[in-house]
Amino acid sequence: SQQGEEDPQALSIQEGENATMNCSYKTSINNLQWYRQNSGRGLVHLILIRSNEREKHSGRLRVTLDTSKKSSSLLITASRAADTASYFCAKASGSRLTFGEGTQLTVNP
């Protein structure tokens, strides 16, 4: 089974609103990474958060990690139509990086 399960599976919001995506995992991790994928394209890295970190920011992105609950969240503030994409969390453990099934975000103009 895939580690890094995400919810919601799909999210539709209006421009300017915030979008929150959640990721849960089952075993211990070294770090957790978030990626973005535009339709038909490859994946682009957004943020990496290490297991000893609780929160990281990058521009309009904020990632939190709660290792006691084995969960992470990605917040995109003041969303734009260009943020429309699939977002994936990936868990790094040992020598493997395993992906969740992703959240499809649609930002309506």
Place this chain on the structure above:
Amino acid sequence: NAGVTQTPKFQVLKTGQSMTLQCAQDMNHEYMSWYRQDPGMGLRLIHYSVGAGITDQGEVPNGYNVSRSTTEDFPLRLLSAAPSQTSVYFCASSPGLENIQYFGAGTRLSVL
């Protein structure tokens, strides 16, 4: 600096044919990996390599072989293609799993 280059971009095979998907990186990264992505799903790890001469299996290795003779290249071989291997294949590289992964643009494979 080209990053991670995958070839071909598209391929159609008949059941039973073999082929090699190429992946090359020019960033001197030790860690390379192959994933497949099926419609509406996340990426599943096929094989990975932590350095030249070292490879290991991921979640879905059956039907695929890999080798890592150089740091730059990590080809993925389909020995006898099956319709179940129809998918989009992504190669990624990084200095290690403590770092971000750089992905290629993908190879879209159809097996008829």
